[in-house]
Amino acid sequence: MNELNIRRRSVLLGAAAGAAGLALPQLALAADTYPERPITFICPWPAGGTADASMRAICQTAARVLKQPIAVENRAGAAGMIGAKAIASAKADGYTIGQIPISVTRFSQLGTLQADPRKDFTYLARTSGQTFGIAVQPGSRFKTLQEMVAHAKANPGKVTYAHAGVGGATHVGMEEFALAAGIQLNAIAYKGGAAALQDTLGGQVDMLADSSSWAPHVEAGKLRLLATWGEQRTPRFKDTPTLKELGFKVVVDAPNGIGAPAGLPPEVEKKLREALRVAVLSEEFKAVADRIDAPVMYLDGPDYRKYVGQVYEHETQLIERLKLKELLAKG
Template structure:
């Protein structure tokens, strides 16, 4: 009899343990994520933003144990993809890149969403290296040459950019204001077309992110200035606008978010996964390739940053008369 009691107890514990595992099984099966996640990239495939986002999604997918499938929904300076993200179901299975320009275009009426209310923020990832470039045979050998020419011929020096209201357009107008000059802006549908316009000799100056980099290294373009806080490692011989006395810094950092209302526990998993992805060697390899400075912020700090930029954009929109330009 004394032996029976331990046996019964062991049997009872074993039975209860099996029951507990059986109960836990469905809970584990229902744990998020249980299917692939869709990532909306608001830019064309193959561009610098697309390259960096794909690298992040590959690493973050491994961390989460599910693939993250990138869908390119380009158009309207990134706002088509941003609107699709804001309108998606808030279940954690749709995430995407949020261009910082949402803070401007929402106020200009190009985005039917409010970046202060309609997104859940996951991470700020990296910035971009913008610059002013000219053809190798251009008479503008320095930025001062360009400024002098623009002062001598107001409104006649032309520059190509990737779209009215975008970072390259606004950045150049900020620079022109700081330099006391008037330039003639020529909008294109994207950076690739703007680059082609300058290489083809149709426009004097290119204002773009690092699409110019391989052409500068090949000797086809001359880089006059970059727009970041510091010189990019590959172009250490080129000064920044700030170094040249113009207090203009444009880096337009990329970020990742989801629709508003995602479960906080799911959002925490996404934040942790993309935190690891930003710190990964895979992401560093891409950012080094495209001269993109890593500018990581966790979700809550990223949200604060977006709100700060929104307020700054309100002032800039009025200063540059962007509403009038958009109507034109």
């Protein structure tokens, strides 16, 4: 290599090193000044619902911590998967975050979500769960869950229940319970919990499996609650036993969380995790969560990621045991 080439190579290397040196402070500066503009929060459910209300409460508190507005954008459809896909596909700069339903672990394996929850999201915080339960009409022959199980064992496939859609939490949770109880039920799928509730109130089905849509009707005496599905009894219905305490090793609380696209800059992720920690543990969010029977189940981002991985493995086994792919193929 002649002297001219050596000098030229040295200049090029020096320029490259200088550019790299400049890039690092710029990245640090971007993290230090984040957020510089409003943040978009994707809610994968319709406006006005319980999930929408809880996410808006979190966004209000987190916005105060971050000193920037957080605008909620509802992207409903496909059992929450349209919104989840939008989060996974967004630019990983911290200006698009959103609610990630835990059902991403199931629907990604069933083909409804074209994303891998194990690698396509940055997990920021687990927020709260849901209160699921089994409800019947006041005049139902089933006064207790044990009576229903006994009748179902004597009459396989005859007892009907309404749920909000094949593969959803209410369907999968109820079938997991049926497996544990050794019974065969007749599952009637609806396009959402509202329609399932109405047919239960109208006596078209024997039972309703749903999150707390039944709560005001139970309090009004229009439905009777046989069991809830959480780890512990819900304070609002403290006289109703859980599936677990009745001897069935089934716990379904479907906790949701908040995330962003994969590849979020570490310092931006840190700021968002801290803001969301404050928001989820705030009195404002607790008040909303209590009102909609959503137990606060906070986990920080790294622990939330581990939890999602565990649920993914559990869902893999459930999909196989319940033959969910075959059920979806049948429509």
